[in-house]
Amino acid sequence: MILISKRDFLRASAAAAALGAAGRARAQEMPAHERTLHEAARREGELTWYSGQYNAETSEAVGRAFTERYAGVRVNVVRSTSQVAFQRLSQDTRAGVAQCDVFSSTDFGHYSLLKRENRLLQYRPVNDEQLLPQLRRADPDGYYHTSFMGLYLMAHNTTKVSEADAPKKWTDVLDPRWRDQLAVGHPGFSGAIGIWAVQMRKMYGWDYFTRLERNRPQIGRSSMDPVTGLNAGERSVGIAVPSGTTLLSAQRGNPLRLIYPEEGVLATLSPSAIPRNAPHPNAAKLFMEFTASRYLSDTIRQTFGDPINPMVEPPPGSRAINDLKLIYPTQEEAERGVPEVRELWRDTFGV
């Protein structure tokens, strides 16, 4: 049947690509522990990555970079917002079907929940020691490991708002003069917006959002949606937008500028984990080694992602993490708080 011939074709072309990549991969040093895992992973052939961390373009690049380094192991990239990724994982669990090998969410509250429900595989990547010191050992028991450092700030369209007029603090956007000019993502979809909402509530109470609502912000789904709106001039100021996607967009010619809020930059130091029932556990473990290694950081830096491995410099235009004041809720606050703020949000904003 046609289906089979197509699959054969894909396999053949993957094999052809692998041959080319294999030469390059061999040229690069591969430590012993990765080589062993690679052997096992190659037999599994692929892994499925549910991810809400890096943007779509970067996630695809990460998948390709992984296969290039570890020939013969393909990555099925399933990129969505973090809550949608979690929804997919929950639907899998509910149906009793194992499809996901690596789960990556910006809402780090997901991981304490999954760990408590005993749904994660214990594995500590050897390469975890290579991460930035503050990112190592995300879980003392080794059920999940940092794979993403998301910085969420504000941004403005420079043709609509001058640098002098732009808001400086998270609370500045509550000023009525920003009515109909703001854009923000949605905590029901974006994990990072959920974390941000928990943090804002912690700092200013829910009143922050009832006042924000009076300014009628445009609500998207992803934390990146405001960037699209700013590019087009639909809105002037984006709240809690990711630094990477904003810088990438600015580099492509859009009139954008990042604002580092005075209270601090929201950081999601977010892990990835392997579900206990992952169908390709060795490939998943190898992927964990990859995320901690310099190769992931190299790849994401090309699209202005913030490296998590100290061997890689921050991308141009981004400030080094040590120069920033970072704010974030604790993991317990996130796990308990995100579902709460999601409901409150829907009551306040109507969607």
Add this chain to the structure above:
Amino acid sequence: MSDGVLPRVTPRSSFRARLRNFEPITLLWLLLAAVLLVLVAFPLIKLLISSFETREGVFTLGNYATAYGRARYIDALFNSLKLGALSASIAVLLAVPMAWAVSRTDMPGKGFTWAMVMAAFVMPPYLGAVGWILLAGPNSGFLNITWRAITGASDPLFNVYSFAGLATVIALHSFPLVFIFVKSALDLVSSEMEDAANILGAGTFATMRKVTLPLVWPAILGGFIIVFLETIALFGTPAIIGIPARINVVTTQLWQFFEYPVRMEVAAAYAMPLLLITIAMIGVQKLMLSRKGFVSQTGKGGERRQIKLGAWRWALFGWCGLVGTLSVLLPLLVLLQASFAKAWGRGLSLDNLTIRNYRLLLFEHEMALTSVWNTIWFSAAAATIALVLALLVAYIAVRRLSRFADALGFLAMAPFVIPGIVMAIGFYAAYASPPLALYGTALLIILAFAARFLPIAYANANAAMRAVHPEMEEAVRILGGGRLTAIRHVTAPLVKKALLGGWLIVFIVASRELSAAVFLVGPRTRTMSVLLYDLSEAGNFEVLAAFGGILLVVTMVFVAIGMKLAGRDFMLRRH
């Protein structure tokens, strides 16, 4: 189990007698009934049962209490009803003058109007929604920018992020349904009835208002109801436009019940009104039409002349052109622009042109091409299954080969009243979990598509079957051929062309299906529509538009094949 243990209930002789009278066709309809039960009845029954159960399977009314326990959830229900009514009304306003013009008058540019209607039908609604965001975003939409530049006004001409905006965008992609219904009804009204009105002194427009349109009232009502039902079951457009516009509807609310922890039972309870509303609407339609006569077709045939409109024909053509521009040309234009742009907000300029978006999708995106392939083969498989089933059921029903023929026909038409999203949740409830564990498999999606579009296939097959008189088959049988021989050599060739058209329609509507697919896909079985939905929350309209372009090219290829093989108007015939 041995024979000795089992009591003999049936006497042997009577069993033998039955066996002697047994016709293979009995086996066929038993098989068909089983398949229809699996495809249509079981998911619905399972849905109904789950709505009254806890996760552990204990009876409860708690799901209904949860589903209707919050004002927000009930608001969503009313929003859906309002949205359905408004969209359907707009669709009727758009389509009825077009249908009248094409069917009854000497308006120029009928070919163009046909093409526009067809294109609006083929274009997936969520893609049109993206196009309209680019066109009518209050500050950045091209239409509003142009409007402000010309008039100097500060308010936008049209805000897509509003209730009216959402309803209009939906109507712009569902009006072809009304058009198809009304036009085919108008084609049957003979000019004599209009002549009678003219002789008694009524002008062209009075005649249209008082004679022609009332005669096709059932078709208008039918079109209205279809658009209403399509609208309340729509997921993509409300998700893309409704969230920024702060409008929550039933389908987006259903999606929320699938958030962690997955509350499938609550979703089932919440979906029930959607089902009841649909059934009620069909009932209302029957009731409203039952007490009046709408016979416009008599045995006498009757003449059908084109009404000469004079200068008015240009006004009507203008209307058709306007609808075509708004529903097809403008959205296509902006999507095309965005798909070739580095940053779509910078508009048309040479240094803004790029093919990077297409390159990314075609060569660097792991899933894009696979999803194209998935879409094609899922839709093809579903269309084939639906059509084979429909054909067999139609054969039994039309030839009256079984006492249960009507029941089979009813089951085949039943999915018509089940919103796609409800059906998907039913399929999830019934087949996702072990023992079948079909979640994430291609089979689950194919079966759901086949079930969802079975009524289209059945209506097609039934009409085709009716057109073939049994005497031709009887001739074969008199000459000693079996029924299957007769079907293969006589019936099948005769209905081939009609069925091909039916197959293609199912294929095309399946290839743009989102609301059912979004709940059933797995990582390797994502279709183009689902990937497009995923891309729509990735903050990158340029790539999204490029993927929309690819989707349209794929669809167009199949439409072209359809026009070549099954006739130019194969999508717009009413079956």
